[in-house]
Amino acid sequence: MDGISLSLWLLRLLFLLFLYLFLLAVVRVLVRDLRAASREPEAELGRLQVVASPGGEPRAGTVLALDAITTLGRDVNNTIVVDDQFASSDHAVLTFRGRTWYVEDLESTNGTYVNGTPVDGVSPLGYGDELQIGQVRLRLDRARR
Amino acid sequence: MSAAARPMRGRAGTPDARAGVLGVIRPRTRWREFWLLVLVGITLTIGSVSLNATVVAADAEQGAALPAGALAPYRGGLLLVYLGALLAAHLAQVLAGRRSDQVLLPAVGMLGGISLLLMSRLPQDLAGQFGGLARTQLIWLLIAVALTAVVAVVVRSDRWLRLYKYTWAAAGVGLLLLTFVAGREVNGQRLTLDIGPLSGQPSELLKVILVVFLAGYLSENRALLVEQSTRVGPIRLPPLPYLAPMAAMWAIALGVVVVQRDLGAALLFFAVFLVLLYIATARWSYVVIGLVLFLAGSWLMYNLFGHVKDRVDIWIDPFADPRVAGYQIVQALYAFGRGGILGTGLGNGLPVVAGRLPIPLIHADFPLAALGEELGLIGILAILGLYLVVIERGLRIAASAADDFRALLAAGLSLVVGVQAFIIAAGNLKLVPLTGITLPFVSYGGSSLVANAIVVGLLLALSDRGVEPPPPPQRTAGRFRRLIDRGAA
Numbered sequence: 001m002d003g004i005s006l007s008l009w010l011l012r013l014l015f016l017l018f019l020y021l022f023l024l025a026v027v028r029v030l031v032r033d034l035r036a037a038s039r040e041p042e043a044e045l046g047r048l049q050v051v052a053s054p055g056g057e058p059r060a061g062t063v064l065a066l067d068a069i070t071t072l073g074r075d076v077n078n079t080i081v082v083d084d085q086f087a088s089s090d091h092a093v094l095t096f097r098g099r100t101w102y103v104e105d106l107e108s109t110n111g112t113y114v115n116g117t118p119v120d121g122v123s124p125l126g127y128g129d130e131l132q133i134g135q136v137r138l139r140l141d142r143a144r145r
Numbered sequence: 146m147s148a149a150a151r152p153m154r155g156r157a158g159t160p161d162a163r164a165g166v167l168g169v170i171r172p173r174t175r176w177r178e179f180w181l182l183v184l185v186g187i188t189l190t191i192g193s194v195s196l197n198a199t200v201v202a203a204d205a206e207q208g209a210a211l212p213a214g215a216l217a218p219y220r221g222g223l224l225l226v227y228l229g230a231l232l233a234a235h236l237a238q239v240l241a242g243r244r245s246d247q248v249l250l251p252a253v254g255m256l257g258g259i260s261l262l263l264m265s266r267l268p269q270d271l272a273g274q275f276g277g278l279a280r281t282q283l284i285w286l287l288i289a290v291a292l293t294a295v296v297a298v299v300v301r302s303d304r305w306l307r308l309y310k311y312t313w314a315a316a317g318v319g320l321l322l323l324t325f326v327a328g329r330e331v332n333g334q335r336l337t338l339d340i341g342p343l344s345g346q347p348s349e350l351l352k353v354i355l356v357v358f359l360a361g362y363l364s365e366n367r368a369l370l371v372e373q374s375t376r377v378g379p380i381r382l383p384p385l386p387y388l389a390p391m392a393a394m395w396a397i398a399l400g401v402v403v404v405q406r407d408l409g410a411a412l413l414f415f416a417v418f419l420v421l422l423y424i425a426t427a428r429w430s431y432v433v434i435g436l437v438l439f440l441a442g443s444w445l446m447y448n449l450f451g452h453v454k455d456r457v458d459i460w461i462d463p464f465a466d467p468r469v470a471g472y473q474i475v476q477a478l479y480a481f482g483r484g485g486i487l488g489t490g491l492g493n494g495l496p497v498v499a500g501r502l503p504i505p506l507i508h509a510d511f512p513l514a515a516l517g518e519e520l521g522l523i524g525i526l527a528i529l530g531l532y533l534v535v536i537e538r539g540l541r542i543a544a545s546a547a548d549d550f551r552a553l554l555a556a557g558l559s560l561v562v563g564v565q566a567f568i569i570a571a572g573n574l575k576l577v578p579l580t581g582i583t584l585p586f587v588s589y590g591g592s593s594l595v596a597n598a599i600v601v602g603l604l605l606a607l608s609d610r611g612v613e614p615p616p617p618p619q620r621t622a623g624r625f626r627r628l629i630d631r632g633a634a
Contacts, residue, residue, distance in 0.1 A: 011195040012490040016520065019527045020190035026183055027536050027613055029177060029248055033541065055435035091204060099427060100371060127549055142548050 040142075044143040045096045048080070051130065051137040057083035058136070065143075066101075070094040072133055073106070086110045086134030094125070101125040101140060110134060173242040179275045180237055189258040192491060193218035196266055199492035218314055219492075220265045223283050227261055230287050234294035238605070241298040246542065246608035250293070252534045253601050256586035257286050257594075259528065263515055264508060265588055266492055271508050272589060278508060283593045289598035296602025303607070307550050310361030316398050317354035320347040325405060345592035348410040349583070352565070353596055353603075355414055355555035356421070362390065363425040364549035370426045396620025408451055409568060409580030415439060416564045421557050425549070427519035460578035476503040477514035477573055495519070508589035513573045528587075529570065536563040542608040555607045558600045 014044045028129065058064065070079045073091035082091060088108035095102050105112040105119045112119045113132035125131065131138045173589070195221035196516035224471055231254045238245065261283060269277035275284055300436055306313070324338045324347050338347055360399075363370070369387050372541060395418050403411055419435040446453045455470065463471030480503070483494060504511045517525045539559020562585045572579040581595040 008195070008198055008490065011191070011198055012472060012488070015188065015195050015491070016487070016527070017190040017518075018184070018191055019255075019524065022181070022188055023182060023527055023530050023534075025247055026252060029181075030534070030537055030541075036604050037545070092437045100368060121347075123343075124368040124372045128364075129368075142546075 004028075011045075030035070034079070045111050046101060046127070046143050047141050048094075048138045049141055051139050053084070053136045055082075055084040057081065062136075064103065066094060068096045073108075082133050084134035084136050087136065091133050092119070101127075103131060108133075154285050155486055157388050170240075171242045172240050173244065175235065175239055175247050178238075178247035178250055181248065182231055182235055183253065185231070185251050185255045185258060188255070189262065190218055192259070194225050194260050194481070196262060197455065198492040199490055200214075202488055203492070207495075218280065218474065219262075222267055223261060223279055224258070227258060227283060227286055227290075230290040233292050234297075237294045237298055242498075243605075244610040245297060245605045246538055248534065249538050249601055249604055249608075252531050252538075253293075253586055254290075254601065256528070256531055257289070259516070260512070260587040260589075261286060261588070262491065263512055265521075267495075267508055267515070268502065271502075278589065282319065282589055285594045288591070292598040293602040293605070296599055297605035300603065300606035301609075303551060303554070304438045305552070306357050310358045313354050314358040317358070320354075321351060321405075323347070328405075346590070347592070348405075348407055349592040349596035350599075352561050353409070353418070353599055354415060354557070356417060356561055357554065359421045360550055360553035361420065361422060366404075367425050367549055371420075371428065384562040403446065403450075407581070408453065408456065409565075409572075409582030412580060413565050413582060416568075417557060417561050418622060418628075420560050420564070421553060424543075424556050425553055429555075456578045456580070460575065461556060473504055473506070473511065474575055474579060478513050478575060480511075480514045480518040481502070481513050481574065484518035484521045484524075486522045488519050488524050491519050493519065509583060510569070510579070510588070511573055512584050512587045512589075517573075517589075524571075529566070532563055532566040532585075535559055537606055538608075539563075541603060546607065551607055555604060558604055558607075562597060562600055591613075 004088045005021065026052075031041065044065045045068060046066045046068060048070075050058050050060050050062050050064070053060045064080055067079060071090065071093045072078055072082050072087075073089050074087045075089040076082070076084060080098070088106070090106045091108040092106055092112040093104050101124070102122050103112060103114060103119055103125045104122045106119070114123055114125060115130050116132075125140055125141055127142045129140050194216055197217055198215045201215040204457075219476055219505050231250070234250060238250075261279065264282040265279035267278055268277060271278050272281070275281045279418075327338065329337045336408060338345060364548060366387050369384060373626055393412070415435075419432055419439075422431045422435070447457055448454075458465075459471050459474060463474040465471060480494070483489060489495070494535045495507070495518060504514060507515050513525060513528075516528060520528075536559050539555050539562075542559075543554075543556035544551040565582055568577065569582050569584050570578045585593065585597045
């Protein structure tokens with residue numbers, strides 16, 4: 001192998017080497033990003049945004065983080081206290097099972113509505129759906145990560 | 146009940162106050178992207194120099210010393226313009242102050258640069274209206290980079306995609322029908338549509354539209370698709386009524402595509418359809434049903450359509466007719482074989498047989514065979530790795546998306562690119578029957594580059610993490626402390 005073909009060969013390998021250097025740099029960024037994401041504290045499961053609340057409690061515009069079992073109603077022992085004159089003391093419960101949220105009406109006087117339709121027993125609740133309890137309207141949103 | 150308090154849709158969990166903040170645009174450095182782009186520039190320059198030295202050495206006499214200009218980049222002007230465009234796209238994003246993904250642009254830019262090297266190395270009279278293959282590809286690459294930057298910077302809301310999903314679907318179907326009626330036949334496939342001086346393949350754009358529609362429809366009906374089921378006797382089937390619009394869209398796309406003999410696009414659409422359905426519902430039954438449908442459809446098409454049968458027969462044994470039917474595949478396999486592990490080096494492979502390249506459509510359908518010969522197994526593994534990077538970023542963006550629509554859109558967009566790359570790569574390697582789709586970002590051709598540029602731009606826009614959170618409260622606390630201290634003194 002003479003000098004020219006040797007240097008051509010080295011040049012070729014240098015290109016491949018840099019191709020892999022680039023890939024390595026990219027993969028390092030990806031791994032760091034994934035590590036950082038997994039270090040974040042256990043993310044919340046979802047959040048409720050208060051869309052309208054004539055009674056003032058909870059205030060319209062507030063965002064409430066949800067537990068896996070979240071109860072709503074007028075009683076102070078509920079996870080989210082809905083102080084509305086049309087809400088029952090134990091009005092509804094939101095549960096996170098598997099990968100989906102469910103809403104169950106706890107036989108409230110005025111009923112629970114999802115996107116305007118009354119809930120009969122247990123009903124799945126998708127992200128972006130609007131929940132109405134008394135006059136209070138809440139929207140289920142995905143948790144921010 | 147007042148509707149005034151209704152916050153903006155689209156960005157979950159953000160109060161209205163944000164509208165005021167959105168107006169202020171501050172430049173934001175993106176050093177990670179910058180350094181990766183620098184590495185892209187260095188790598189491509191080395192590749193270009195290697196190509197030039199090989200070409201010069203081949204021209205020089207055996208044993209003679211290399212001429213002085215051997216260590217310059219090969220057609221360096223083209224490369225310089227391309228790298229400048231990448232830098233401009235980077236600067237545009239810096240000035241726009243978006244907090245979006247910093248890996249996608251360099252990864253895709255590397256693929257585009259390799260494409261430019263390959264195109265400038267192939268015989269220039271293969272195709273191209275604007276003075277040769279490389280120059281035309283460069284023009285399309287510049288348009289693609291500009292489009293990526295514009296989409297990434299301008300798109301701040303997904304409403305226009307989310308709200309008009311049926312309009313998009315209708316536009317897509319219309320585009321396909323238009324191709325069918327007014328299209329021009331090229332290589333036995335009626336895929337090309339001429340609009341004035343421009344000609345393009347609408348199926349490339351259609352894949353983006355299909356993903357937008359599927360993401361919109363699935364995110365809206367996700368809960369129903371997961372929970373409801375149609376009972377037929379003892380078997381629980383997915384809720385058929387809710388699948389109907391989607392299946393109709395899919396059948397129309399597939400039917401027209403099959404009529405147009407574009408098997409690659411049909412395979413791509415079906416794969417993306419199944420993947421998105423699975424991502425949205427996490428139900429294996431959909432995948433199983435889809436695969437059964439796929440097998441049944443493949444068997445039917447194999448027996449009904451001559452061109453499908455030909456493709457499959459060539460795939461099973463290309464050496465049965467190595468001079469005519471199996472010619473391209475056989476030559477591609479030879480090319481991979483010549484390349485071996487380390488490759489022959491850029492500019493050293495692809496021997497010309499009787500004044501022509503052995504693979505006629507090497508710039509469009511077989512760029513991986515060319516790269517496999519000149520860069521070897523090592524080289525194409527790196528290139529496939531770059532596609533994996535694009536998929537990983539897309540899924541990562543999907544995982545941290547604010548709602549279902551954005552998640553499905555990001556996953557679908559990245560997978561449509563990834564699946565397409567792997568279908569054509571496997572076709573070149575004789576792992577699946579060869580289909581005439583492009584290798585994203587690498588193949589020669591405007592519509593492919595433009596469609597994939599839109600995909601990357603949308604991914605960048607979707608990955609934006611929005612306005613920076615307010616700075617941590619130490620400063621205010623310090624000021625408070627000082628005030629308190631002053632008060633105490």
